[in-house]
Amino acid sequence: MTGSAPRGWRHDPGLETDAAELYRATTGQTLDAEVWLSPRMAGHTAGVFQGGPPPRIALSQAYLERCTLEERRDLMLHELAHYHLWRLGRRRAGHGAEFRTLMRTWRFSRYPNAEILQNLRRPDTVPRILYVCPAGHEHWLRPRSNGREISCGLCSRRFDRRHLLRDTGIQRIPGQEAPHRSRS
Ligand SMILES: [Zn+2]
Ligand SMILES: [Zn+2]
Known part of the structure; x- marks a missing residue:
């Protein structure tokens, strides 16, 4: 764990293990990135990927607390896809054709649950x-x-x-x- 991260982010080894297992199950490869949790991610963001070193995935804690397991998996695969393309040297892939190909082969949805994102600023009162x-x-x-x-x-x-x-x-x-x- 080196390099500075945005304020409030914290390294989450448990989440990193989950992401590494998902990445291995999906690609057969080892995840060589850190996974962080962000308590307050701006506006309509559920996750971000930053190229390294070290490469870093950050996921919104507020989003993870509200989403289903399936949506959690979608979000992880989304950021893992950014990481995967970055690792292959496709630094400007964005959400373009190569990303969409991964969406199909890895079977995940590009978009996080919009309703959750819209409600992120309001306190969650659902038990x-x-x-x-x-x-x-x-x-x-x-x-x-x-x-x-x-x-x-x-x-x-x-x-x-x-x-x-x-x-x-x-x-x-x-x-x-x-x-x-x-x-x-
Ligand atoms: Zn279990
Ligand atoms: Zn994205």
């Missing part, structure tokens, strides 16, 4: 329920109204009954966490 998979991965998701079973996106990229998420009943409303009692 979240803590779901856990058999391996112990935690996911804070919106309550399911359709009763459909969901499986852990970290354990398996496809729906898999062996990795079913269990509703723990633990709930929190974003931004309204119980106050910490650090002083006695």
Whole structure:
């Protein structure tokens, strides 16, 4: 971890591991980039890629807290595609033809969820329920109204009954966490 990052960004090894696994599963190659989390990303941005050294992907924490696992994967693949093209020397590829080819072959959507982005400035008041998979991965998701079973996106990229998420009943409303009692 070298070089200066924009203010507020923090290196996130867990997110970096997820991105590296996704990149390896998609390309068979090793991710040689840092993945950072940005608490406040400007306006309608869910993620950015910066060429190196070191190359760096930053994802919006506010977006990740609101999106589905599928949208999270889309966002990661979007920034990984920028990284991939950068690595191939296509520094000006942007969202042009080569990027669109990757979109098709890697199967991701170019656009982040616009509704989430529009609401990023407003506080999220939709309650979240803590779901856990058999391996112990935690996911804070919106309550399911359709009763459909969901499986852990970290354990398996496809729906898999062996990795079913269990509703723990633990709930929190974003931004309204119980106050910490650090002083006695
Ligand atoms: Zn982009
Ligand atoms: Zn899991």
